[in-house]
Amino acid sequence: MERDTIRQEIEKLREIIRQHDYRYYVLNQPTVTDDEYDALMRKLQELEKNYPEYLTADSPTQRVAGKPQDGFPPFLHFQPLLSLSNAVEEDDIREFDQRLQRLLNQNQAEYVVELKIDGLAINLRYEEGILTHGATRGDGTVGEDVTPNIRTIKTIPLRLLGDKIPQVIEIQGEIFMGKNAFNRLNQERIAKNEPPFANPRNAAAGSLRQLDPRMTATRELHLFVYGATLIESNLSPITHWELLMYLKELGFMVNPYIQLVSSIEEVIDIHRKWEKKRKQLEYEIDGLVIKLNSLPDRSRLGSTSKSPRWAIAYKFEATTEMTRILNIEVNVGRTGTLTPVAVLEPVNIGGVTVKRATLHNEDELKRKDVRIGDWVLVGRAGDVIPEVVRVISEQRTGSEIIFQMPSTCPACHAPVKREIGEAAWKCVNINCPAQRKEKINHWASRDAMDIEGLGEKLVSQLIETGLVQSISDLYRLKIEELIDLERMGPKSAENLIKAIGQSKTRELARFVYALGIPFVGSHVAQILTNHFSSLDQIIKASEEQFLIIDGIGPTVSQSILNFFSISENLHLIKELKALGVHPTQKKKEKSVKPQEFFQGKTFLFTGTLSHFSRKEAEDLVVSRGGKVVKAISSQVNYLIVGEQPGSKREQAIKKNIPLLTESEFEEKIQSDF
Numbered sequence: 001m002e003r004d005t006i007r008q009e010i011e012k013l014r015e016i017i018r019q020h021d022y023r024y025y026v027l028n029q030p031t032v033t034d035d036e037y038d039a040l041m042r043k044l045q046e047l048e049k050n051y052p053e054y055l056t057a058d059s060p061t062q063r064v065a066g067k068p069q070d071g072f073p074p075f076l077h078f079q080p081l082l083s084l085s086n087a088v089e090e091d092d093i094r095e096f097d098q099r100l101q102r103l104l105n106q107n108q109a110e111y112v113v114e115l116k117i118d119g120l121a122i123n124l125r126y127e128e129g130i131l132t133h134g135a136t137r138g139d140g141t142v143g144e145d146v147t148p149n150i151r152t153i154k155t156i157p158l159r160l161l162g163d164k165i166p167q168v169i170e171i172q173g174e175i176f177m178g179k180n181a182f183n184r185l186n187q188e189r190i191a192k193n194e195p196p197f198a199n200p201r202n203a204a205a206g207s208l209r210q211l212d213p214r215m216t217a218t219r220e221l222h223l224f225v226y227g228a229t230l231i232e233s234n235l236s237p238i239t240h241w242e243l244l245m246y247l248k249e250l251g252f253m254v255n256p257y258i259q260l261v262s263s264i265e266e267v268i269d270i271h272r273k274w275e276k277k278r279k280q281l282e283y284e285i286d287g288l289v290i291k292l293n294s295l296p297d298r299s300r301l302g303s304t305s306k307s308p309r310w311a312i313a314y315k316f317e318a319t320t321e322m323t324r325i326l327n328i329e330v331n332v333g334r335t336g337t338l339t340p341v342a343v344l345e346p347v348n349i350g351g352v353t354v355k356r357a358t359l360h361n362e363d364e365l366k367r368k369d370v371r372i373g374d375w376v377l378v379g380r381a382g383d384v385i386p387e388v389v390r391v392i393s394e395q396r397t398g399s400e401i402i403f404q405m406p407s408t409c410p411a412c413h414a415p416v417k418r419e420i421g422e423a424a425w426k427c428v429n430i431n432c433p434a435q436r437k438e439k440i441n442h443w444a445s446r447d448a449m450d451i452e453g454l455g456e457k458l459v460s461q462l463i464e465t466g467l468v469q470s471i472s473d474l475y476r477l478k479i480e481e482l483i484d485l486e487r488m489g490p491k492s493a494e495n496l497i498k499a500i501g502q503s504k505t506r507e508l509a510r511f512v513y514a515l516g517i518p519f520v521g522s523h524v525a526q527i528l529t530n531h532f533s534s535l536d537q538i539i540k541a542s543e544e545q546f547l548i549i550d551g552i553g554p555t556v557s558q559s560i561l562n563f564f565s566i567s568e569n570l571h572l573i574k575e576l577k578a579l580g581v582h583p584t585q586k587k588k589e590k591s592v593k594p595q596e597f598f599q600g601k602t603f604l605f606t607g608t609l610s611h612f613s614r615k616e617a618e619d620l621v622v623s624r625g626g627k628v629v630k631a632i633s634s635q636v637n638y639l640i641v642g643e644q645p646g647s648k649r650e651q652a653i654k655k656n657i658p659l660l661t662e663s664e665f666e667e668k669i670q671s672d673f
């Protein structure tokens with residue numbers, strides 16, 4: 001890229017970040033999520049690292065963000081409230097540990113591991129044990145004095161407890177709002193036509209920076225403390241842990257999950273654990289904070305202008321990164337669906353290199369206004385296909401190219417069609433090689449027939465050479481034919497034939513999934529084969545028979561019926577059978593899941609149910625191995641009582657037959673599947 005362009009891009013990115021900083025810190029109205037903001041910041045840091053000649057002192061990377069808001073008196077912190085340097089990779093954390101040991105000339109360091117609470121930093125000043133000031137971090141040096149608001153927070157003592165009261169102390173901690181309180185607050189705001197807060201961190205900040213303390217008092221804020229400056233005191237703790245214990249004695253809430261560890265590997269283990277468990281907490285955390293325990297050693301290490309050297313934020317993996325769109329291609333799926341796909345400048349998202357991201361369909365493409373050459377944020381969550389979250393349109397130069405969906409299939413050049421009400425353009429050619437390729441890829445994939453060695457490249461080769469036209473052709477392949485293919489030796493040809501042979505007796509659920517019926521994923525295929533004992537039964541089943549199955553709705557059942565009404569599909573199944581493909585069904589007792597609650601029991605209904613017709617409810621009981629009778633008798637195990645029950649209810653009570661309300665019944669139905 002040209003140098004000039006790079007400089008311009010860096011400057012544009014800085015301007016965007018400055019705007020976000022202003023909206024976040026001053027207006028308290030961010031327009032992007034923290035994840036998105038962090039992605040922009042990381043991109044800027046990367047560019048400045050690669051082109052240090054363009055690094056300027058006014059770059060947002062070079063300062064502790066945040067500017068005091070008008071309306072609150074300034075408060076000068078005794079010691080600046082710094083930011084934390086941060087890392088996501090394990091190796092960077094090990095490197096942090098190594099660096100400290102080197103600087104301290106030691107070969108082991110002790111750390112306190114704390115949760116990184118996602119709220120806002122606060123500094124509290126106590127003189128002779130009395131709360132005199134509470135201030136936000138502000139720009140780190142000067143914060144906003146929000147004392148009247150602070151005084152409304154119940155977890156903040158107005159007077160310190162115990163008999164070891166320091167003359168003057170400043171205490172730092174994180175003010176936060178729990179997830180439930182946040183949801184309640186947002187519901188109320190929506191009901192009152194007020195804009196909801198973006199996240200709990202924002203809600204906490206917004207609540208604390210109210211000009212009227214009575215407003216703050218209505219918000220459920222809490223404080224965890226994590227540090228202190230003893231300004232005048234007879235005590236001088238020598239470890240951070242001791243200090244935290246002391247803060248507890250003074251009447252503060254210290255987070256219960258703090259841990260003292262003596263090796264960096266323990267820290268990494270704790271991080272792994274919290275990455276999985278963070279959802280269970282009642283408040284949001286975005287990582288851990290690792291702090292050197294020895295206070296004298298901390299003084300020796302000191303701080304940079306931005307952050308202390310003795311601590312690091314160990315953040316959780318990001319799910320969003322910024323990158324550029326090199327091209328937009330169109331992918332043809334196995335049912336002919338055309339999906340626009342962004343080809344990306346490769347980017348590492350949470351440890352995985354992402355080169356392509358889906359743009360879903362034409363409407364999405366237009367809604368997000370994605371163009372070739374655009375800078376975009378790309379998101380990736382777990383195993384989900386990466387997607388373009390949004391375009392950073394401020395970053396445009398004018399040379400971006402608007403993309404048009406093609407009017408013919410990019411694979412076979414047949415016309416494409418978009419049905420009214422459908423989001424997707426489709427290639428209408430049933431002989432489209434791209435569709436065939438995708439059908440076979442799907443057939444061979446791990447969750448389907450799991451044919452080892454039959455990867456996408458080989459499938460393309462088989463189709464292009466004409467050896468394979470349809471799924472059934474796979475089972476007609478001969479070693480001699482395969483050996484002639486490029487990069488295929490006798491050994492791999494033999495292995496492939498063997499792998500194809502082994503797929504003949506896969507479980508029925510895999511076979512059903514492999515057929516590629518729209519809306520029938522692995523899970524639905526499993527439900528179907530649990531319910532029906534053979535493929536023939538599924539093929540012959542009526543809509544009603546599908547609909548009584550839990551987990552099968554009208555869309556799925558319609559799709560199955562359609563699929564088996566198409567003669568090509570039935571023909572394929574017949575051919576496969578003739579070629580020796582005989583999917584196996586698990587034993588009957590497994591195929592019908594044991595329905596513990598209903599199994600073998602007798603049920604009677606009375607009154608009207610609000611969520612089911614009587615017939616539906618009865619079918620649900622029967623499908624779970626229960627029996628339904630029409631009259632009361634000592635055989636009845638439960639009476640299910642709807643609205644306006646009849647005399648059966650009195651009779652059941654007399655006979656000591658337990659009653660179930662509709663919601664109890666629903667609960668059993670759900671837990672029983």
Ligand SMILES: NC(=O)c1ccc[n+]([C@@H]2O[C@H](COP(=O)([O-])OP(=O)(O)OC[C@H]3O[C@@H](n4cnc5c(N)ncnc54)[C@H](O)[C@@H]3O)[C@@H](O)[C@H]2O)c1
Nearest residue numbers: 020024030032033034037083084114116117120121226289
């Ligand atoms: N969405 C937006 O537009 C936007 C704009 C600007 C900033 N931001 C967000 O603001 C954050 C940057 O803020 P930052 O500079 O405070 O950095 P930071 O959040 O990465 O780390 C420092 C902060 O961690 C907090 N913290 C929580 N638990 C702690 C503990 N146990 N010990 C010590 N500190 C603890 C403190 O408040 C401290 O100030 C980023 O997460 C960014 O996403 C968002």
Ligand SMILES: [Zn+2]
Nearest residue numbers: 409412427432
């Ligand atoms: Zn086509």
